[in-house]
Amino acid sequence: MDKENLALFLGMLSGDGYLGIRTKKAGYKSFSVEFCNTNLELVKLFDELLYKLFNVKGNFYSRVRENRKRIYDFRTYSKLIFNYISFLGFPIGIKRDSLKVLPIIWDGTIKEKVLFIKGFLITDGHIKKSGAILFHSGSKLFLEDLSQLIYELIGVKREIKEYLQKGKFYSYQLNLNKGESQKILSMPPSHNGIASVLSF
DSSP: OOHHHHHHHHHHHHHHEEEEEEEOTTSOEEEEEEEEESOHHHHHHHHHHHHHHHSOOOEEEEEOOTTSOOEEEEEEEOHHHHHHHHHTTOOSSOOTTTOOOOHHHHTSOHHHHHHHHHHHHHHHEEEOTTSOEEEEESOHHHHHHHHHHHHHHHSOOOOOEEEEETTTEEEEEEEEOHHHHHHHHTSSOOOHHHHTTOOO
């Protein structure tokens, strides 16, 4: 298995992905790997990576939401893939309180760590006009891990900021200034899939 493609895949899954178990009317369970985004090119990239890694294609469709962007949903059913990803430590179901940087990434090469970060960036991150990077997530644990991972790569560690949304929900942000962002963005390797959806 190509570990660099796996790192990018897991970064994207950490952002907008999900492992689901559903019980059908007949009583049997289905095991799914899911991904959703408003950017169709990102969904196609996720599908492409899944195929390269597991030789399995998924299905995706779009739905229109009132006063919001069209969203694209991707789903594939494979208990083998589901089990493999969950075995790596990726949480099943709602992940905000349990998502962390996986051991396979901590133990990976610099290239794999960078691709994991970039995979998360193109899903739950944003490059500002100033060149600074903002990561946004509902998982404080994950962003704390991400901050440590970035520290290992460039020697800078940023604190996580907490925000209360609509008086009910907490979300978290990790910000890198322009110089720190450029260090991450300029690190190898290049990846055609990323280049097609986001210009570094």
